[in-house]
Amino acid sequence: MTPSWRRRWQHLKHDRRTVIATWLVMGIVLALLPFVTGDLLGRSWVRIIDFALLYIMLALGLNIVVGYAGLLDLGYIAFYAVGAYLYALLASPQFGMHWPVWAILPMGATVAAGFGVLLGAPTLKLRGDYLAIVTLGFGEIVRIFLTNLNTPINITNGPQGISLIDPVSIGGFSLGETQSFLGITLPSTYAYYYLFLALSLAIVFISIRLQDSRIGRAWVAIREDEVAAAAMGINTRNVKLLAFAMGASFAGVSGGLFAGFQGFISPESFTLFESVIVLCMIVLGGMGNIAGVVLGALLITIFPEALRYLGDLQQLSFGRVLVDPNDLRLLVFGLALVIVMLFRPAGLLPSVRRRREFSADESVLSQEQASLYDTRR
């Protein structure tokens, strides 16, 4: 980009009308997305987008713990499980309870945050690899508990999982059934899309606000140098526990929605592999950068599904299917991850801070920083 172009772009970026227009277009795109996708690609794709939104919430939660505070957590999916099981137990025939969703979700967030503190407390002195091992253990413990809590009292229904979970319903309007009003039919997955979108946007908003706050800076300070952070008066214990709790609460909400959406959950959904996938999302997208994390979550949920078309592609180019697309797709997916990490080690959309870490181009830096803060003017 030539400087004049860049200037024009900068100008555009700050022009009020452009900003409003951008928001408007984004709003319309997001509002119409399920209908367009459903018509063009089929309804199964709306379901995939719904899952992508759940993963965005999860990834943004993990981003607080790993991206901001620098605490490598490999058991993060346990908080998702806590949220999911809380919803399942309170809104299913399992105990005959049918609580409303607006009561369960905040409770899920709180209980998951409590579990976050429970995990954080014994690991306060650990960092890096050691912390990763302990959190990995924690994730497994939660999963094993869920698998075995069917005796002596049957709480979780063990490996069979809990089924017939109530769909999310808002004001007597059940998202589990196809609804129609004003001549528009709204299938279940479409309705869930709007709910998940709203909550994802809320979580994005919270993440943005936290990032540039006193607490956000304290998290980054701990990531950079914990001893110095303590020596500057940061109560590292509380601030780290807060990071665990915040991250876990996002997962708690996401988990609850997952249970209501799916109607069935079992311990199988909360394996170590899931924790790793969520970690992949933030590393691939760009740790610490909200846009990057969202992109990572979208790519990692959608790309493997898109690769199912590899069979059709082979049919088209060779006249027959040479390799089973199901074998091929994870291979291609893995390869893609490796290539991305080789060429963009800081992630696809690295945070400003991390981009600086990996390469320091002074001229670019000063411009970025000038637009980041306006403290001097």
Place this chain on the structure above:
Amino acid sequence: MTHAAKLPTAHADAAGNSSAAAVLTVENVSKHFGGLAALDQVSLAVNAGEIFGLIGPNGAGKTTLFNVITALYVPDSGCVRLRAQMLTGCKPHDVVQHGLARTFQNIRLFANMTALENVMVGRHVRTKAGVLGAILRDHTTQAEEQAMTHRAQELLDYVGIGRHTHQLARNMAYGDQRRLEIARALATDPVVLALDEPAAGMNPSETESLMTLLTRLRSDGTTILLIEHDMRLVMGLCDRMAVLDYGKKIAQGTPAVVRRDARVIEAYLGGGFV
């Protein structure tokens, strides 16, 4: 930087007190590492408004004493007080809360944060905004954030690196990093500022301007506890000083007295210094 604002501190009253009042007292502190007595019954009293030097050969226990004072280490016996407040047994972050801030011998900045952000982290202990404030960004939080940014910039100007506001700490020149560490410590509104070899690795002209900065800090009412190897700096700057050798305090007094002390000359300075 020359016409920078006077340093306003939250504890300005401390400077107004009679200069003979001890703000920081170390009483009979001992610290052993295995069989090694790193500190043996060390006592000191730092008076308000002075620069107090702590010198001694390598391994004399200076940094150990520093770490005991700032509560990174727990002493085996003895105690440290800041005015009436007992610091021994406190957590490191409480020590800062009570008004004692430090810098490190090997610079420990938040390398991937800007100079401004580094100093803003120093303000953490004097500010309150929590998660809810951050999310809602209410008037109180906004005002606090603004005041924080303003104060941080003021301090950067004060220590003479105001033009590097948005530079990453790790990209700054060595001498500037030292200054940034001082600015970050000042951001906590300390009663006593503890500097661990601030001139280490500096060239003579950088050392010179550091001396100017420290003198100005003193005249603006900050009490300074200083570990230093650079004799010219220590002798020229300190009001009083203590000499450690093998974990014991072997002398204390004004630079003029200390440099004539026979034990000091033997232990540390060598015969040729006087």
